Amino acid sequence: MRLLHTADWHLGRLFHNLSLLEDQRHVLNQLLDIIDRDAVDAVLIAGDIYDRSVPPAAAVTLLDDVLGELCEKRGLPVIMISGNHDGAERLGFGARHLRQAGLHILSDLSAFDRPVTLSIKGVEVEVDVFGIPYADPEYVRSQFSVDVRDFDSAHRYLVERINTQRQAGRPTILMSHCFVDGGSASDSERPLTLGGAESVAWEPMQSFDYVALGHLHGPQYRGGEHIRYSGSLLKYSFSEANQRKGVTLVDIGPKGLSQIEHRPLTPRREVRVLEGELAELLAQGSTDAQADDYVLVRLTDRHAILDPMGKLREVYPNVLHLEKPGMLEARGRQQLDRERLQFSALDMFSDFFSQTSGDTMSDEQASAMRELITTLSREQESQP
Structure with a gap:
């Protein structure tokens, strides 16, 4: 079974107040081409489908167009989880009815331990997919009445609950929207919390055949090649200028993971x-x-x-x-020159006086020069 792992579409995103909707449509058309060319059997979207909880109408239309191409025209199962940018309730509207069309929206945390079983006609293997929608520790603590105080303990609790529901001998995939400890972040990713306690450990996820992650925008893996971020569709900040955007193809057989491949996406504008x-x-x-x-x-x-x-x-x-780093550097050097003048000019002049006259300055001469240097320093500091 061949799966396509993608995440962080951020439909409706503005880049320095410029709409990226047509840029997103451009790369999503390439995603459809990859699906056709590489004979993909199902699509996994690991959160942040929209850029904000109340997306613009044009972004909703674009998502509807793409899902129509995937589910209706191609008959492919699509599994998506909600991310921290998505409004979980809005994204999950109609989820129970859309399952019949092959669209599985996993945004309800109360159902996180019920898998979607992929059973593709003509494919000999069945795969269970569990999805953990984004949820902060406070929500997990309230929902399940457990004592979790940070993202790591909350995520660990959810993964352990999923492990109790796994079927022995059946390949299992985990989807999660989170910040795995040690991951490389970008400027365009919204912090999950203030204070830096947002990361989760990769070790509890190690036993899954594949872990489809979302949130970090650079393609990367943590703890093992099978615990992977596909990265975002586009470069959403200048800090991502050197990243290679794309999607990930994952081949799963009866014995588990057999191959992982990256497929690049070419943007409309770099x-x-x-x-x-x-x-x-x-x-x-x-x-x-x-x-x-x-x-x-x-x-x-x-x-x-x-x-x-x-x-x-x-x-x-x-x-x-x-x-304008050149201007800032020039101003910095100007300030440094003023400080050097104020603190060392008397010593420099004293050395110059000794070398040219062969004698040292008297106390009266040193006092007069100190007064002159102080006056010059004040005049320079008053200049813009």
Whole structure:
């Protein structure tokens, strides 16, 4: 049985106030092509289907279009869990009725230990899929009356409950939307909690044949290659510029996992970070074949520039953010120079006086020079 693992679609996402809906449609069409080309039997979506709990209407329409292609036209089972960006109740509306169409929405935590059994016509193996929708420790504690105080203990409790429901000899997949300890995060991921106590251990999940994770946007695995994040569909922050976005193909046989493969997705526009002086970037942009990419520019010029964003957008129309580390560095050095002048100028002049006159300054001369240096320092500090 061949499964496609994907996650973190974030439909309706804005990137620096720019809608990514058409970019998302572009890569979702590629996802459909991969499903056809690689003969996928079922699709797993590990949370954050939408970017916010009340998604825009256009995002709902796009999801409806894609699910129609998967369930209605291709007859594929689709299993999705809710993530921390999704509204679990809204996402799960009509879930009981949609099962008949092959769409399994696992957003109700009270039913987390009931598996979806994939039994594909013409495929010799049956696979149980358990899904843990995103839930914070307070919700788990309230729902099951258990003493869990952090994400790790709550997740561990849920996984242990699932383990008691597994059928011996049948391959089992776990889906979860969580932050596995040691994972590599990106700027675009919303923290699950304040204070850094959001991670969960991978060890309780080790015995599953495959673990389809969502939440972290970079493709990666923790604890073993079978405990894996597929990553997001697109680059949703400039911190993800070097990530290879895609989906994961998972082959499961009667004896469990047999193969994992990454399939890349090609975005409509890339996300890039460009660094250099304005003149260099303008010259580069005039011949850049990918000038329509989404771009963050870091200018290294140390002098003030009139309307740098306007000039850059003449060659890079989708410059979305501008940083000026060169100016900050220049200001920092100016401040450092002032501090050096204030604290060491007298010693420097005293050394200069000794070398040129062959004598040391008198107390009166040192006092006069100290007063002069103090006056100059105050004048410089008052300058903008």
